[in-house]
Amino acid sequence: MSHGIRSGAGAAERGFSLVELMVAMAIGLVVVLAVTSLIVVSQTRERTTGGSNDMNQSSAYAATVVDQALRSAGAGFAQGWDLGALGCQPYLSYKTAAVLPRSTSLPAPFAGLLGGGTATANLRIAPVLIGQGQAAGGSDILAVMSGSAAIGDVPRRIRDFVDGSSTEARVRLDTTLALHADDVLLLSRPESEACAISQVKSNFVHSAGQDVVTLAGDYYRSTLDNSNTLQTLTGGGEAFVTGLGNGSSGNLSMQLFGAGTDRVLYRYDMLRQSGNDAAEALAEGVVAMRAIYVVDANIDTAGATPAPTWTAPTGDWAIGTLLAKSRTDRARALRQIVGVRVSLLLRSSVRQSVVAAPASYVMLQGLAGERTVNLSDADRRFAHRLIELTVPLRNALMVQPSF
Incomplete structure (x- = not known):
C-alpha cells in the first residue's frame, strides 16, 4: 500500500507534458491575440469617434x-446710411495709438485683404x-462690424463744434439724453468720406437742459486726414453722431x-x-x-x-x-x-x-x-x-x- 501511495504521488508531481504545455501556450496566444485585436479596434474606434x-x-x-x-x-450705424456713416473711412486711435486707417498689411492669415500693404487703409465702415x-x-x-449703445441706433444731429484741443473737444447736440460716460460714438457727415470714432469723457453726467458733451478718453482723436480735423467734421450743424457702445462694456466690434x-x-x-x-x-x-x-x-x-x-x-x-x-x-x-x-x-x-x-x-x-x-x-x-x-x-x- 505504501508503494502504491508513493507511485501516485510521483505521478502527481510529474506536471504537464511538453505537448500539453505547447497546446496551452497556443490557446493562450490565441486568446491574447484576440484580446489585443479587440483593444486595438476599440481604441481606433474611440480615436475616430473622438476626432469626429x-x-x-x-x-x-x-x-x-x-x-x-x-x-x-x-x-449702431446702419440707420445712418444716408448721413455719411455707411461706407465712410474711419479714423480711430486707441490709447493715443493710431489704429485706423491702417497703413500696413494685416497679420496672417488676413495679410491679403484688399491686396495688402497700404491698400488696407481703404477699409470702410460696413x-x-x-x-x-x-x-x-x-x-x-469676412469683415463684420457692429456696435450697441444706450442712445440707440438713430443718429443725432451735432449742432456745432464748441472748442477742442489735442486731448479733448466739446460738441453741442440737440440733446445729450441717454449718453453715458465712456460711450463710444461714430461721428459722420453726409458729404464727407471720412468719419471719426470718439468717446464721451469719463466724468460726463447728463443733467436737464444739458446739450454739450465733452469728447475724450481712449478712443479720442483730434485730427483725421490731411484736410479734416474733428472740428471740420463736426462743425456747421451738418454732422451726426450714432452710438457704438461703451468703452467698459466692449459692445463695439x-x-x-x-x-x-x-x-x-x-x-x-x-x-x-x-x-x-x-x-x-x-x-x-x-x-x-x-x-x-x-x-x-x-x-x-x-x-x-x-x-x-x-x-x-x-x-x-x-x-x-x-x-x-x-x-x-x-x-x-x-x-x-x-x-x-x-x-x-x-x-x-x-x-x-x-x-x-x-x-x-x-x-x-x-x-x-x-x-x-x-x-x-x-x-x-x-x-x-x-x-x-x-x-x-x-x-x-x-x-x-x-x-
Missing part, C-alpha cells in the same frame, strides 16, 4: 461665433464685407474671420483693444470658408421684383470694387446687402485606416460663388464635414431714410 466629435464641436462653435457676429452686423479668396490658402475673409493654411479659423480685432496686433485662433480643423451676399436691389421699393438674390463677392461686388465706388453709390450698394450665406469645410484630426471622405466637396453648391475643394489621397483618410448657414442682416433690413 471634436470636429462636430469645432464646427458648431465656429458656426455659432460667426452667426452671432453676423446677426449683430450693422448695429455691416459685412467679403474678401473672396483673400485669406492665406484661398479662404474668404470690428472683426475679421478667415481660415489659415494650418486649418485653423482665425479672428482678428481691428480695434486692437487688447494691444496685441495678432489674429486669435478660434477653431481647429477648418479647411476653408466661403461666403456670398444676399442682395436686395429693390430694398427701397416694397413688393418690387426681382426678390433678393445670391450674389458672389466678385465683379461689382468684389470688396475692392465695392469700396472704390463714389460715396453715394457705395452707401447704396452696402445697404442692399441684407444677408450672408457662409460655408465651412472642416476636417477631423484623426487619420483613419480606410478612405473616409469623397474626392471633393462643393461649397455653396448651385449658388453664385460655388467652389469645389479637391482632396488629396492623404486628406481623404480624414473625415470631413461641410456646414452652411444663412444669416439675415436684421439691422440692414430695418433701415429707413433718416432725414
